[in-house]
Amino acid sequence: MTALISVAGAAVVDSLDAPTRLLVARRSAPPQFAGMWEFPGGKLEAGETFEAALHRELLEELGIAVRLGAEVESDAGPGWPLNERAVMRVWFAEVLDGEPRPLQDHDELRWVPLGNGTEAFALPWIPADLPIVRALLARVDSGLRS
Numbered sequence: 339m340t341a342l343i344s345v346a347g348a349a350v351v352d353s354l355d356a357p358t359r360l361l362v363a364r365r366s367a368p369p370q371f372a373g374m375w376e377f378p379g380g381k382l383e384a385g386e387t388f389e390a391a392l393h394r395e396l397l398e399e400l401g402i403a404v405r406l407g408a409e410v411e412s413d414a415g416p417g418w419p420l421n422e423r424a425v426m427r428v429w430f431a432e433v434l435d436g437e438p439r440p441l442q443d444h445d446e447l448r449w450v451p452l453g454n455g456t457e458a459f460a461l462p463w464i465p466a467d468l469p470i471v472r473a474l475l476a477r478v479d480s481g482l483r484s
């Protein structure tokens with residue numbers, strides 16, 4: 339059996355204490371994902387924790403330092419399946435330093451209102467992310483963030 343690929347993703351919000359907006363990113367590559375929206379992040383390097391990978395990826399991709407809040411947990415077990423070979427764990431995060439810019443892998447960043455989630459849901463997400471978006475909106479509604 340081949341080991342699963344581990345991916346770390348961030349639900350960057352304007353404030354962990356009182357979130358009103360979510361930072362979403364549009365991928366510019368590879369071709370099968372270009373134009374789709376996602377949680378910024380990426381694959382773990384050898385020996386890296388999810389949290390360390392997230393800090394590294396957010397600095398590389400968006401030029402920001404963050405504080406991590408609660409994990410957006412899945413009822414089905416650790417992480418969210420992306421496909422038969424990859425699983426992603428997602429944490430809420432708040433910007434501590436830097437202004438997010440699409441430095442790598444993305445061609446657009448957007449802050450979308452959390453509210454009822456209409457605008458967030460209307461975006462063409464990577465399909466595997468939709469259950470995560472749903473769970474995080476429910477999580478924000480119930481006030482469990484950090």
Ligand SMILES: Nc1nc2c([nH]c(=O)n2[C@H]2C[C@H](O)[C@@H](COP(=O)(O)OP(=O)(O)OP(=O)(O)O)O2)c(=O)[nH]1
Binds near residue numbers: 424
């Ligand atoms: N970052 C991210 N990747 C996602 C999401 N949803 C989803 O299916 N994926 C997939 C796309 C990729 O197959 C994989 C993550 O790979 P990546 O290309 O972001 O990783 P990376 O930055 O480490 O890039 P690389 O070293 O492989 O070039 O997970 C998501 O919301 N965020």
